[in-house]
Amino acid sequence: MPAPVRPTADTHLPTAYLPQAFAVVMAPTLMTSPDARTSDRYPAGSAAFPYRDLIGLGGLAPWELLFLIDEAEQWVTLGRSAHKRDERLSGLTIINAFFENSTRTLLSFELAGKRLGADVVNMHVAQSSVKKGETLIDTAMTLNAMHADAIVIRHQSSGAVQLIADKVDCPVLNAGDGQHEHPTQGLLDALTIRSVLRTKGMGDEIAGLIVVICGDILHSRVARSNIHCLTTLGAQVRVCAPPALMPAGIEQMKVTPFHNFDAALDGADVVMMLRLQQERMSGQFIPSPREYRHLYGLTLERLAKAKPDALVMHPGPMNRGVEIDSNVADLPGRSVINRQVEMGVAIRMACLDVLTRKARGLEGWA
């Protein structure tokens, strides 16, 4: 029998501590101070994030999400400085095992590891023995035997990352598993929203925002992680897709489904567009790209139905002229697509830092 378990909690948050921790984190006076040291605002040590792995955002508490997001702030600052280097992961080995093609996410994880001083190696499926018939478990055992200090995994099958995590002794970071979750994307999107709100002097409360996620919800792990993250942080999430790309029972995830994009956009604070895969726009799900654009493309006219200062986001890579028009994607002050890329590196640095604290013997984490 496999041991299908949630991410292992190395240290359990004492139950008596939970409501108190929540109260501390959610206290508005403390929340609005971007410079507050995270150590002052979260349960001490590993109680702030009591998991060995980061497989998904589903099931995480609001303070656990905010802890990772807050931890990333320092790496945003570092990333903007001339000397983009911290040595805290010096001597550690991080393996990026990508069973599915990726350029941007892989680069982001590689930069994150290197900026923290770790030795980062990338394993691509094209170079691996998976193609020779080696099972996923054998690959996992092989990676484990190399004594990696963290493994970052992307795989085309939902649940594959959990399966590997159950077999290895080091922290595992999910960089996207099938149509299940892409947790760092969910976190970086929340960090992006908060960072822009702060820049604009609009506070930093995600709670209460109306966020529209539009596109291929059915096949999107980005949508799922964003739904978990944003609803947990108190946002109102609307999902918008044609029926064939809307998963059954999605309203059980505390979101409001829409088929009409204009209706979904009404009063929105944030518009998150998803990439439509080429193979899904050729008649199978959508009659044609131009028909998709006709119904779901984010144009300037459509954007006007959202709030006047609504943000435009896209996890990339974009199909310009299909799900998003170029003049929207490049709209100054509104499109934060490049900010998302920037925040991605910071979030991944935070995750790598937090998940390796136990191995590095940090006080309260070891």
Next chain:
Amino acid sequence: MSAAAPLTITGGRLVLPFGEPQLGGIRCAGGLITALGAVTAQPGDTVVDAKGKLIAPGLVDLGVFAIDKAAFHFGGITRAALMPDQNPPLDHPARVRFAALSGKPDLWVHPLAAATRGLEGSELAELALMRDAGAKAVATGRRWIGDSGTMHRLLSYCAMLELTVITHAEDAGLTGAAVATAGEMATRYGLPAAPAEAEALAVARDIALAELTGARLHFRQVTTRAALNLVRTAKARGLAVTAGVTPAHFMLSDTAIGDFRTFTKLSPPLRSEADRQAVREALADGTIDVVASGHDPRGPEDKRLPFADAEPGMAGAETLLALTLGLVRDGVIDLARAFALLAANPAALLGVPAGVLGVGREADIALIDPARPWIVNSDKMSASAGNTPFDKQGVEGRVMALFKGGSAVG
């Protein structure tokens, strides 16, 4: 078997086709039941004291994917109808004849002939030759026959041959590559899913074709309210349509696939809780005729994979009896009906003289302690693999002794 000494079992409670178990015993000679009730052992008989346990017919398991004798005997199964999904498939008389002999003497295997060559759903296999080689019914295998013309020809041919057709009921066009039922669980876990209505679609078409051809049609598993309603209506109209299910679909809903547990990956997939309740209602009201194990032992190479990549199926032979007795304990069905579902109905469907305790029937007998508790443990199963979705579950009901043709097994 006829060489064995006659067998007399005394002091038990006989499970008869109707009513509560009757105190009494059973005597068998020449492989057949010769007396029931107040029996006395004759000189030279092997005598067994049942000590108040149930004396029940051996189970007839309709539609297993592997011959796994140890698991069958643990579960009180004396006859198993083997699905044609073997490697190579049972689409040739010689393979059917070989399979029919593969379990003797202590387990009788009743091969189900592949409906189409290679189970590919297009060309009819040599059904009459396979019947005469020992096939007791015809099965479409793990898949539905998508082409209505092929299914029509199959049913009309089997109606002539008087062979029951056992079909899988999922509209393949709608299911595609789905591994779960569309709904909240599949959505949360990001698993390819299909609407539960795929089953009703398939059942509706096949009932129409059965009515047209007069064929006897058995749906191996019916797991949704909509499809069960179709079966119920067809039966009310007098059609020769029957339905089966495995314990998974009356015990579990799709919440069990949580954490990507591949041991709960089944075909058809687990359904919603509302559909699970519908299955229990259909067991109670007689719409479902057969409970089978669907025994399909799968090792880690098939199951220790991401959910969508894993093979479907469960090792069900050992838990079949105990989980069905759970329905009796829950008041869903009575004990007589439990054994109709597990033995009498599948035996009748296959046309074999077993499945009930009656004079002149085959002496396939299980001594059962219906209250004996035990815990399912996937690490310690008799089956060739421990892929049970019921691991660590406490159950009641255990086979204490098993007799095939009047001879003790094991």
